[in-house]
Amino acid sequence: MNLNLLIDNITNPALLFFILGILAVKLKSDLAIPDSSSKFISLYLLFAIGFKGGQELAHSDFNFQVSGAIIFGILLSAIVPLYVFFLVKKRLGTENAGAVAAAYGSISAVTFVTAVSYLEILDISFGGHMVATMAFMEAPAIIVGMFLIKQYSVESTTVKTKQVLHHALTNSSVLLILGSLVIGFLASEEHARGIEPFTTDIFKGFLAVFLLDMGIQSGRKLSDFFKTGFSNLYLAIGLPFVNGTLTALISSFFIDSLGDRFLLSILAASASYIAVPAAMRVVAPKSNPGIYLPMALAITFPINISLGFPIYMYILKLVASTS
Template sequence: MNPSIIISNLTNPTLLFFLLGIVAAMIKSDLEIPPQISKFLSLYLLFSIGFKGGMELAHSGLNKEIMLTLGLSIVFSILVPLYTYFILRRKLDVYNAGALAATYGSVSAVTFITATTFLTDKQVPFGGHMVAAMALMESPAIIIGVSLIRWFSNDDTNTNHHSVGSIMKEAFSNGSVLMILGSLVIGIVSDEKQAEGIKPFTSDIFKGFLAVFLLDMGIVAAKRIKAFGKAGWFLTAFGIFIPLINAALAILIAHSLGISDGNAFLLAILAGSASYIAVPAALRLAIPQADPGLYIPMALAITFPFNIVVGIPTYYWLLSVL
């Protein structure tokens, strides 16, 4: 892989603001983001990601390969949190296992963008609908994570609280889930010319708000990093091997179904990445009991750099030998 791509992403201003947050917490600075501002940033990021994904899906239309790819993306976003939750429960409590399961069932937008640059350098074509696949994979993972926590937690002795209907109602009515799903639907049905009017809000200022959000996440994560150290070796291995397994499965299944190499590669990237934008934004609202000092460093400090340096060329190599 071209070293300039790695350097470009590791010096991305949004990621550097995350590091600034860590530094601020380590030197015990009084720098902080007010809670209400943090909540607004979380909702904004969910809104923007969902809306842009809906617009992309509306533009791409539907054919057999697109439908297969979108279907597979949803399947992975459901199955990954389901099976990883039970692996994580060997070391973690219900809340943190559910939060990490949601994190790894979802996706990393920066990893996805890096992968598209890689394909462009290799002159491998891919479909624009993959952006919609990325957006579609956010919500199911959050819903499954929240549902698993509601099902297995002992916070409420009322058995109705643990019924399937109660869990699904709570999961879908949760503000963060409703925001990203609703934004996705609105993006699909919106008139293109009318949607141009809010493009500056959904696109132009996105990275600025993301930078401030990651600054806040850096502060929170650094203050709670000790929790990560308690299960460090287990979680480090999890953050490396689970993405490899998920990506390899995505490549094998996509290839067997006749999905083009470029789209199969991006599906593998989505299946093998972990979210440090949309899911943390949702978890701050939906699962406040979960520790950001676990799920943010896992996604951002382990899985993200692994995918950038090792994962992308490995997944491409695997696809090329099939």
């Protein structure tokens, strides 16, 4: 693996702030980001990446590469929950298995935003349609997870399909990212330049502060998570590498852009810790968030941004050099 690439990723300020957050918890520091500030920053990140993606999409041709990436992403989001569910159902039970399956089939918008920042550091371009791909990948996994729970649960659930569909399609992250994408697509270049300092110049600073908060939250959940045993730990480490590596290999057959293939790999490797937990409160109230939430946030998220990024990039470049 390219040593310089690994060093660049390890010394990324965003990652270092994430590690600082974990250390703050371990040192029992009172360092904390106010909830209101954390929510604002998360909304800002989704707005900025959506708006910039819309601007990029406005200058992109809708061709096989674009439609192929979007369709492939949606299929991934629907297929991954199926194999994950049956992989863990016997050990975790139906509702917990459905929640874990939905989490790993869905995506992490924060991981995607961090991956975009990583590509910018490497000066690798990507298509604006990847923002739409990310948004479209969030809902299918939640829907599949819901149907699996309803199908295999001993106790029939009274949750209406319409209720879950509405939640999956209108939760704040999906609505904001899609709305910002459309606005960015419709906005003229002159209007876009008017808010560029807000959407571009301060983006990395806000990302660093947000990841500091994510580090604090992850650190708080680690101790409780390890009480559930090491099986979930191995799963939280293995699933992203399996999903990310397979996507990196398969996507090379129909997508030319290195940046697009990298983002698809990251989306496949990531796990949702915002939209899915909120949905599972409705769909599977008996599921244990102490299992799937730390798996996604405290293990898979840091694994992806520390080791996953350089590994998937190495695989993609290796595939490109041998093709």
